[in-house]
Amino acid sequence: MNPVATIQGKAYPFGLKNVDTDVIIPAHWLKTISRTGLGKGAFETIRADPGNLFDSAEYAGSPILIAGDNFGCGSSREHAAWALDDMGIKAVIAPSFSDIFSGNAFKNGLLTVVLPQEAIDRLMEVAKTDPIHIDLENQTVTTPFQDRFVFEIDRFRKHCLLQGLDEIGLTLASSDDISLYENRLAAEKPWLAPSLG
Amino acid sequence: MNQPRTQPLTLYQKIWDAHVVSARQDGTCLIFIDRHLVHEVTSPQAFEGLRNAGRAVRRPDLTLAVPDHNLPTTPRKDAQGNRLPIADPESAQQLAALEANAPAFGIRYIGATDREQGIVHVVGPEQGFSLPGTTIVCGDSHTACHGGLGALAFGIGTSEVEHVLATQTLQLSRSKSMEVRVDGDIGPGVTAKDIVLHITGVLGAAGGTGYVIEYTGSAIRALSVEGRLTVSNMAIEHGARAGLCAPDEKTFAYLKGRPMAPKGADWDAAIAYWRTLPTDAGAVYDKVVVINAADIAPSVTWGTSPEDVLPITGVVPDPASFADPSKQEAAAKSLAYMGLTPGTPMAEIEVQNIFIGSCTNSRIEDLRAAAAVLKGRTKAANVKWAIVVPGSGLVKAQAEAEGLDRVFIEAGLEWREPGCSACLGMNPDKVPAGERCASTSNRNFVGRQGPGARTHLVSPAMAAAAAVTGRLCDVRELVG
Numbered sequence: 001m002n003p004v005a006t007i008q009g010k011a012y013p014f015g016l017k018n019v020d021t022d023v024i025i026p027a028h029w030l031k032t033i034s035r036t037g038l039g040k041g042a043f044e045t046i047r048a049d050p051g052n053l054f055d056s057a058e059y060a061g062s063p064i065l066i067a068g069d070n071f072g073c074g075s076s077r078e079h080a081a082w083a084l085d086d087m088g089i090k091a092v093i094a095p096s097f098s099d100i101f102s103g104n105a106f107k108n109g110l111l112t113v114v115l116p117q118e119a120i121d122r123l124m125e126v127a128k129t130d131p132i133h134i135d136l137e138n139q140t141v142t143t144p145f146q147d148r149f150v151f152e153i154d155r156f157r158k159h160c161l162l163q164g165l166d167e168i169g170l171t172l173a174s175s176d177d178i179s180l181y182e183n184r185l186a187a188e189k190p191w192l193a194p195s196l197g
Numbered sequence: 198m199n200q201p202r203t204q205p206l207t208l209y210q211k212i213w214d215a216h217v218v219s220a221r222q223d224g225t226c227l228i229f230i231d232r233h234l235v236h237e238v239t240s241p242q243a244f245e246g247l248r249n250a251g252r253a254v255r256r257p258d259l260t261l262a263v264p265d266h267n268l269p270t271t272p273r274k275d276a277q278g279n280r281l282p283i284a285d286p287e288s289a290q291q292l293a294a295l296e297a298n299a300p301a302f303g304i305r306y307i308g309a310t311d312r313e314q315g316i317v318h319v320v321g322p323e324q325g326f327s328l329p330g331t332t333i334v335c336g337d338s339h340t341a342c343h344g345g346l347g348a349l350a351f352g353i354g355t356s357e358v359e360h361v362l363a364t365q366t367l368q369l370s371r372s373k374s375m376e377v378r379v380d381g382d383i384g385p386g387v388t389a390k391d392i393v394l395h396i397t398g399v400l401g402a403a404g405g406t407g408y409v410i411e412y413t414g415s416a417i418r419a420l421s422v423e424g425r426l427t428v429s430n431m432a433i434e435h436g437a438r439a440g441l442c443a444p445d446e447k448t449f450a451y452l453k454g455r456p457m458a459p460k461g462a463d464w465d466a467a468i469a470y471w472r473t474l475p476t477d478a479g480a481v482y483d484k485v486v487v488i489n490a491a492d493i494a495p496s497v498t499w500g501t502s503p504e505d506v507l508p509i510t511g512v513v514p515d516p517a518s519f520a521d522p523s524k525q526e527a528a529a530k531s532l533a534y535m536g537l538t539p540g541t542p543m544a545e546i547e548v549q550n551i552f553i554g555s556c557t558n559s560r561i562e563d564l565r566a567a568a569a570v571l572k573g574r575t576k577a578a579n580v581k582w583a584i585v586v587p588g589s590g591l592v593k594a595q596a597e598a599e600g601l602d603r604v605f606i607e608a609g610l611e612w613r614e615p616g617c618s619a620c621l622g623m624n625p626d627k628v629p630a631g632e633r634c635a636s637t638s639n640r641n642f643v644g645r646q647g648p649g650a651r652t653h654l655v656s657p658a659m660a661a662a663a664a665v666t667g668r669l670c671d672v673r674e675l676v677g
Binding site: 028033035076108182 | 218219221223225227229231232238239241242245250252255256258259261266267285287288290291294325326328331336337338340351352353354355356357359360363364365366368370372402403406407433436438456457458459460463464466467470502504523524527621622623640642643644645648
């Protein structure tokens, strides 16, 4: 994973609530065995409309997406995070995210920024004309108009994002702890091993 | 296990505490995963990641792979018993990848033409692979289904699939806990599906975000294990990380003798442990929601979010009737997509397609409930496409032994091979654009059952009633 520090640029003033991962990437795109190339399927149903935001001259290629409550709800498909990444989105700002989506986004270095609805409303206005700046180290979202919104982020996730850490590598460093746990489990709950039916 | 407890604990806390490998100061814990289910769609990139890093699967014995998402539900073998090829090259490639990856990494694999093949969330409990008190993950958001057995089960993305394959653990922070208590008795024609649709309507699609929900109360206790699997299955539709129902004697009876469940002395030790799991008296949840079972009617969705739930006796809502402006906008968009007019009685909406299946409603009791309505009746002339997709080969065999397949076929429905099918339209089973489907699946999202498809979520009995009348229909009209 590449380290994430700051993200600056235009933002899609999208704003919709309950954007599900079927909308972000429809199921027929899930037949790939690769992580890349999904950007062309991102928001397919919305992009079927010729006047859509994502293909408009003003916004196409923006690195930031501003959305409504419960972004990324529904299916666990990580293809949603891959698709956003592939279309050049580096951060999504919303009042809330589904648990699974925010986990998937994190694993791919896609920053999810949680801000209250009032801040979202303001950023939606700003995004129509001006860029937005996100600073992960200081946990702030700022605009050229002196707006400054502070966001919370899990300390572990922040650390991993800033350093670009490989989570599997990190966990494998605790391999001895896992072995100890497995040995204890085998002794205390031998019945947990699935029968070879 | 016999240590005195200083404070009463919830079922969720007990399972969590029993699975902590190590805890960091920031609260993130390394959690051991007891069971990992793998399917063809969300695993190829995970196996590729392992290969690229030169990593092995840490515990292949705790991993079970089965294809389900994009398999066609038409016959998989010809008359001579030879396997038929999958027409769609991309689906065939994904299946081939799983068929190669499972043996290459030493993982137990149930193949596309095996009798035990089915939807992962049907196969896990059916095989006794899923057990109370365990942590269960799968690269599929409906993994919460297994919570119906009292397991902490949740969906994960492909990076986490790779993480579990490599380490048999996940880095997690503890969720908040919520009790959703359904008190009293449900009325005639009301099923587990109606309970969970109603809960989703009450909580909203994001109401459970950040929570693990335990479903309690007399209406949940009265459900069969299969009914509890249906309720927990849709925990994700109200945003919850997982949904749990406490294990009880019904759970133990359901699991006893299943192929991968503990046997003999192991079985006795297992149920002794499982009996310690239910939430202690006095344990505190972060949030409690109480629902009166008598308020739950046979339910149906009208919009494009699972929270858009109404009793079948209701009318299509006016977007202006919602207090939240963003919900007004969303409702207007939903109604435009669904082609519905405010004020239309739900029970007057005609449907052209029927789908009975999915990990929510494809177990034997679901098929019995649908067949009970269809027996001696036939589908309406305006219903063009009606399919019944059993959850597994074993469910299919059981249904055939009971003659349910004949009931469906005589009523004019198609009897298919097991898989996820029209729930998500990855395989050829899709609802045509602009047409409606009364569907026993779990999501009514835009385009979920095919581009432009209009989905109304219902119970199996309600789907059967819709097949007979050609419209969304109160099943209580047909069965007294």
